[in-house]
Amino acid sequence: MTDAVIQLTHISKSFSRGRSIAPWQQWWAARRNPAPAPQGLLRNVIDDVSLTVAAGERIALIGNNGAGKSTLLKLISRILVPDSGEITVRGRISSLLELGIGFHPEMTGSENIYFYGSLMGMPRSEVAHLFAEIEAFADIGEYINQPVKVYSSGMYQRLAFASAFAMRPDVLIADEGLSVGDATFQQKCLNRIEELGKQGTTILIVAHNAAAMLRIATRGIWLDNGVIRQDGPIAQVSEAYAEYMTLDAFQRATEVPAGTIQRITNPYVLISEAVRVQGLVVKNSPESAWDVQQPLIICADIMVTAPSYQGRVRVRLIGAADNIPLLENDYLTGDARVFPRGTHTITATIPPLGVKPGLYRVGVAVFDAEGYEREAGNSSLFVRVSNPMVARDAALLTEATIIVE
DSSP states (O other), rough: TEEEEEEEEEEEEEESEEEEEEEOHHHHHHHHSSSSGGGGGGEEEEEEEEEEEEEEEEEEEOOOTTTHHHHHHHHHSSSSSOSSSEEEOOSSSESSSSSTTTTOOBBBHHHHHHHHHHHTTOHHHHHHHHHHHHHHHOOOOOGGGGGGGOOOOOHHHHHHHHHHHHTOOSSEEEEEGGGOOOOHHHHHHHHHHHHHTTTTOEEEOOOOHHHHHHOOOSSSEEEEEEEEEEEEEEHHHHHHHHHHHHHHHHHHHHTOOTTTOOOOOOOTSSSOEEEEEEEEEEEEEEEEOOOSSEEEEEEEEEEEEEEEEEEEEHHHHHHHETTEEEEETTTSSSOOOEEEEEEEEEEEOOOOOEEEOOOEEEEEEETTOOOOOOTTTEEEEEEEEEOOOOOOOOOHHOOOOEOOO
16 A cells, blocks of 8 residues: 555564563573573464554554553554564654653653654754643643653643644554543543544554544454454444453353353342243244344243242343343333242243344343342343344334233
8 A cells, every 4th residue: 555654564572471581681591591482481462463554544453451452552653673574654653652751750841842852853943833732732830840750640641642742743652541631631632633633643542432432543453362353444343342342251250161152141140049040042043143123032941949939020132232221121010920939931022123233132130029130030142133234223122122921
């Protein structure tokens, strides 16, 4: 691509799993034993990643802790050097990976603004022209003339962001800084990043706030254990990652084998000794798929170990990506049901719905007679909607209900 500002070709980066030692100790160890470190002591943080970023793109890196997001940004920023592969970057880069890099603690805020500008390759006259803008954005008052070593972390952040934004970078890289500081300043930073993006600045961010990520980025890259798992429009990548994390949380909590879609007991609800929900299955469709132009019929066994249990059965359809309930039965009206000791099978029918493709969770819970969840037996299963021509219709959801028999 002729307009590419960032080009990564088969980039890999490993770190030692062992104890961190000083450089002179590493040199001495290499002198005594020239053989390379055993592969078992190395962890591939970035594993053969190739990536092209065009000028003006706004990219959000998504992934759990340890996925390699920060390492990838440090490689692009030239803070780290790859073990193999080639990185090409065109233009001026402003990195907000570790706030305050490029600031000297003994210098005042004013002096550090000029110092940071010199590191960015800007003449002093150009920095002087931007000084008032930086001072106003940072908004730290008289502290601008105090050494930065006396700054609070929030003041440090303000000055760092203000300096980076004002230098008009060709590429802006931001990591953890967007997740700290007061809400007003976070909003101020997001507005400024959005402005830079509209002006053609290439942006790479690690956004921990889903709303901010969708607002700023147009492209999402999902990193998983150092490799790119998905790369595409930000809405699609964000939803796929949210679905994965929802499934993963339930699977890890209940030791369900990875890659399966099956009955999962909710690990976040106290399971009563008197009543349990089990045997949750889809009756009229493969468990992993749902044609939403047809009703979905599920069955569940309610096992009562007490002489009798008076309770209410709730069946709920929930979007797995955003965990928002979409539909449920009217379980709080009327009298509670009396379940004698034994196993009772209930059938629930979810009507045809205009929901968008994606992963959904069907939860069955038994509440006490007052409708409290403190003694709920609860179980869930996941179904996937793949109908490409069906779109979410709010009217259908508000008018529909789940019938439980």
